[in-house]
Amino acid sequence: MRFSIKSIISYFDFWRIFVFAVVICICSPIVTLLFSFFQPEPEIWKHIYETQLFELITNTALLAGGVLSLTFILGVSLAWLTSVCDYPGRKLFSWLLLLPLAVPTYVLAFVFLGLFDFSGPVQTFLRSLTPDGRLFFPDIRSAPGVILVMSLAFYPYLFRKLRYNTESFNVTFCVIKDHNDTYQNV
Amino acid sequence: MKQVVSVIGLSIFLTLTFVAQSFSQELIVYSARKEHLIQPLFEAYTKETGTKIKYITGKAPALLQRIKSEGSNTSADMLITVDAGNLWHAANEGVLQAVQSNILNQNIPAHLKDPGNKWFGLSVRARTIVYNTNKVKPEDLSSYEDLADKKWAGRLLLRTSKKVYNQSLVAMLISEHGQAQTERIVKGWVDNLVTAPFSNDTKVMEAIVAGQGDLGVVNTYYFGRLLKKNPELPLALYWPNQNQGGVHVNVSGAGITSHAKNKKEAIAFLEWLSSEKAQNLFADTNLEYPANPNVSPHKIVSAWGEFKQNPINLANAGKNQAPAIRLMDRVGYK
Numbered sequence: 001m002r003f004s005i006k007s008i009i010s011y012f013d014f015w016r017i018f019v020f021a022v023v024i025c026i027c028s029p030i031v032t033l034l035f036s037f038f039q040p041e042p043e044i045w046k047h048i049y050e051t052q053l054f055e056l057i058t059n060t061a062l063l064a065g066g067v068l069s070l071t072f073i074l075g076v077s078l079a080w081l082t083s084v085c086d087y088p089g090r091k092l093f094s095w096l097l098l099l100p101l102a103v104p105t106y107v108l109a110f111v112f113l114g115l116f117d118f119s120g121p122v123q124t125f126l127r128s129l130t131p132d133g134r135l136f137f138p139d140i141r142s143a144p145g146v147i148l149v150m151s152l153a154f155y156p157y158l159f160r161k162l163r164y165n166t167e168s169f170n171v172t173f174c175v176i177k178d179h180n181d182t183y184q185n186v
Numbered sequence: 187m188k189q190v191v192s193v194i195g196l197s198i199f200l201t202l203t204f205v206a207q208s209f210s211q212e213l214i215v216y217s218a219r220k221e222h223l224i225q226p227l228f229e230a231y232t233k234e235t236g237t238k239i240k241y242i243t244g245k246a247p248a249l250l251q252r253i254k255s256e257g258s259n260t261s262a263d264m265l266i267t268v269d270a271g272n273l274w275h276a277a278n279e280g281v282l283q284a285v286q287s288n289i290l291n292q293n294i295p296a297h298l299k300d301p302g303n304k305w306f307g308l309s310v311r312a313r314t315i316v317y318n319t320n321k322v323k324p325e326d327l328s329s330y331e332d333l334a335d336k337k338w339a340g341r342l343l344l345r346t347s348k349k350v351y352n353q354s355l356v357a358m359l360i361s362e363h364g365q366a367q368t369e370r371i372v373k374g375w376v377d378n379l380v381t382a383p384f385s386n387d388t389k390v391m392e393a394i395v396a397g398q399g400d401l402g403v404v405n406t407y408y409f410g411r412l413l414k415k416n417p418e419l420p421l422a423l424y425w426p427n428q429n430q431g432g433v434h435v436n437v438s439g440a441g442i443t444s445h446a447k448n449k450k451e452a453i454a455f456l457e458w459l460s461s462e463k464a465q466n467l468f469a470d471t472n473l474e475y476p477a478n479p480n481v482s483p484h485k486i487v488s489a490w491g492e493f494k495q496n497p498i499n500l501a502n503a504g505k506n507q508a509p510a511i512r513l514m515d516r517v518g519y520k
Binding site: 047050051052117118119123124133139141142 | 381382389392393395396397398512515516
C-alpha cells in the first residue's frame with residue numbers, strides 16, 4: 001500500500017480528529033492518575049503494605065462477594081415473585097421495587113445509618129422497651145451492614161433486566177394450581 | 187454618526203470604570219473556613235475601611251493546590267484555613283510569605299503562630315474530653331494519656347483518625363512524648379474503644395448521650411452547638427492535662443500568599459482580624475476562643491471554665507503529621 005498525501009489527509013478528516021480530541025479530554029484525568037504508578041513512593045507503599053494492604057484487599061473481596069450474592073438473591077427472587085406468581089398488588093410491587101434506582105447509594109447509606117445506628121430512632125425505641133435498656137442489635141457500621149446497603153441499592157438493575165426479559169419473552173414459567181383445582185398458566 | 191457617538195460613549199465609560207477600579211482598594215481571599223463564618227467579617231471590614239473583599243471558599247487541600255498551581259499568577263492575597271496542620275503545609279509548600287508586624291506579634295501568642303511568621307492563628311478551638319455526667323465522675327479523669335488506661339475499656343468513643351483534628355492531636359502528643367510512648371498511648375485508646383470510630387464529633391457525642399459509650403474527645407465548638415440545640419443533654423467538658431502540658435488547642439488562621447498583589451492591604455486586614463474589635467466576631471460566630479488573649483470569649487464559651495493551653499508551638503502539628511498518621515495506622519486507629 002502506498003501513502004499518498006491525499007490518503008493521509010482523508011485519514012485525518014475532521015470528525016476523526018474531533019473524536020480523538022474529545023477522547024483525549026475525557027481520558028486525561030485517568031491517564032494522569034495512571035502515570036502516578038510510574039512514580040511509586042516506596043516508603044508509603046511499604047507502610048501501606050505493613051499496615052493496611054491485606055485488610056483492604058480482604059475487605060474488598062468480602063464486599064464484592066457479599067454484594068454480588070445478595071444482589072443476585074434479591075434481584076432474582078423479587079423478579080420471580082413479581083412476574084411468575086400472581087397475587088393482589090403484584091403490579092404495584094413490580095414498579096415499587098424499582099424505586100431504589102432513584103436513590104444514590106451514599107444517600108441510602110446515610111439514611112440507614114441515621115435510622116439504625118445505636119443513637120438512631122429504631123434502636124433508641126427498642127431499648128426503651130427492654131427493662132434494663134440493654135438490647136442486642138447488629139452493628140450497622142460493619143461489613144454486613146455495607147453489603148446490605150449496597151445490595152439494596154444495586155438489586156434494581158438486575159430486577160429490571162429480569163422483569164423486562166420475562167415479560168417480553170412471554171413464556172410459561174410455572175403453573176399454579178388455584179383454589180378451583182384448575183391449572184393456570186402464568 | 188450614531189456609531190461614532192456610541193464608540194466615544196463606550197470608551198468614556200470604560201475609562202471611567204478603569205479609573206474607579208484603580209482607586210478603590212480590593213483584596214482577594216481564598217478561605218477554607220466556611221462562608222457563613224467569614225462573610226460577616228468581610229462586610230464589617232469593608233464598611234470600616236472601604237476595602238472591598240472578594241473571596242472563594244473550598245476545602246483546604248484544594249485551595250492550597252490551587253494557589254500552588256496558579257503560581258505567580260494567583261489572584262489570592264490571603265489564605266484563611268482551619269487546622270494548624272493545613273497552615274503548616276501551606277507555609278511548607280512555599281505559598282505563604284513571612285509578615286513582620288508588631289501588631290500581629292502583640293495580639294497573637296507565640297505558640298499560636300508560625301515561628302517564621304508565615305501564618306497566624308486567629309481563633310482557638312480546644313480538643314478536649316467530653317463525658318456523660320451520669321456515668322463518669324470528673325475526679326476519675328485526668329489526661330489524654332490516661333484515656334489509654336484499662337479503666338476506660340469498653341467506654342471510649344473517638345472520631346476517625348482520617349480527620350485532621352485527630353492527626354494534629356496525635357502529632358502534638360508525639361512532640362511531647364516521642365513516637366514510642368505516643369504509640370503506646372494511642373494503642374491504649376484503640377483497645378478501649380466501644381465501636382469503630384465515628385465520622386464526626388457530633389456523632390461521638392450523640393452516641394455518648396445514647397449510652398453507647400461514656401466519654402470521648404471532641405472540639406469545643408461542636409459541644410457548644412449541640413448544647414445550644416438541647417441544653418438538657420447529660421454532657422460536660424473536662425479540661426485534661428492541667429498539671430502537665432495543657433489542653434490540646436488548634437487554630438483557624440491565615441497567611442499572606444507569596445505572590446500577593448495587594449500585600450499592604452492584606453497585612454492591614456490580617457492585623458485588623460487580630461484586633462480586639464474583630465476577634466469576637468471571628469470567634470463567637472462559631473463558639474471558638476479568640477486567639478488574642480485580651481479578648482474574652484462568648485458567654486456560652488466562658489461558662490465552660492478557664493483552662494491552661496498546651497504551650498508547645500502548633501507548627502509541630504504539621505511537622506509531625508505524617509508520623510502521626512503512620513502511627514495511627516500501625517495501632518489500627520481507623
